[in-house]
Amino acid sequence: MKIKNVVIGASIVTIITLSIFAIGSLLGNKSSDSDFSQKTTQSSEKNSESSGENESNTNTSKDDWKLILVNKKNVLDYEVSFNQVSMTEGKSIIVDERIEEALQSYVDGAKSAGYDIQYVSGYRSRADQQVVYNTSLQQNIANGLSKKQAEEATESLINPPGASEHMTGLAVDIAGSDALAAYPQLEGDMDKYESQQWLIKHAQDYGFILRYPKDPKSIEQTMIDYESWHFRYVGKDIAKYITEKGITLEEYLDKLLNKEQ
Ligand SMILES: [Zn+2]
Structure with missing residues (x-):
């Protein structure tokens, strides 16, 4: 089911629902999904994703919309704008329309392989994140903390507004239904389920990377603990490159920047 151009924020109910959900999925996960940014606003330029595009390592630019970096050192002070599309698999999420086809193929691939999977979280605006953050802060104060x-x-569990990659519309939390049933709060150990393993192993085939790998070097670079459920679209060629080299998006962009200078 697809609903184009959904306007987030039009409904307070939506925000509250998203917020409650976001809190639920963030609690229990150290500093999940944090990040910062670059410019991405003029995102609707044409950029055909599917075929023929040369995304090899040597021909990519840091300004590519697919390479926007959001982490704790790169906090966005604006809302990222892009054409929104709603997609449903277990639950409905919003993503950047430019990744719709790739994401659908990824999901279809998992189903063809025999796995029941579902979306957990997609786009979250900066404003959504602010609500999540404030709610947690108020709860902690109500619990007697200064x-x-x-x-x-709050910040040990929840990224401040502008620091979550989910605001790009290019990040998706996806889980095997069995893994999610066992770990409703999302935990790295979900990867012991074959469904989650399939998602991790095949992400690159569809242009996604496991954004927060579990090795210490990656954790140091991403500043985020292992998340076996968080996938980020970067395009097929770059996804393959990053995955095969075993590097992070941060390291990839560092190399790219050095090359460009
Ligand atoms: Zn995530």
Whole structure:
């Protein structure tokens, strides 16, 4: 089911629902999905994703919309704009329309392989993240923490507004239904399920990378603990390159930048 151009924020109910969900999925996961950014606003330029595009490592530019970087050192102070599309698999999420085809293929691939999977989270606006953040902060204060303590407690679990890659519309949390049933709060150990393993192993075939790998070097670079459910679209060639080299998006962009200079 696809609903084009959904306007987020039109409904307070939507925001509240998203917020409650986001809190649920973030709690229990250290600093999940944090990040920062670059410019991505003029995102609707034409950029055909599917075929013929040369995305080899040597021909990519840091300004490519697919390579926007959001992490704790690169916090976006604006809302990323792009054409939104709603997609449903277990639950409905919103993503950048430019990844719709790739994401659908990824999901179809998992189904063909015999796995029941579902979306957990897609696009979250900066404003959504602000609500999530504020709600947690208020809860911590209500629980008796000082403002400073409350901020620390909140930030150990929830990225500040502008620091979550989910605001790009290019990041998707996807889980095998069996893995999600066992780990409703999302935990790295979900990867012991074959369904999750399939998603991790085949992400690159569809242009996605496992964005927060579990090795110490990656964790240091991404500043995020292992997330076996968070996938980020970067395009097929770059996804293959990053996956085969065993590097992070941060490291890839560093190399690219050095080359461009
Ligand atoms: Zn995520």
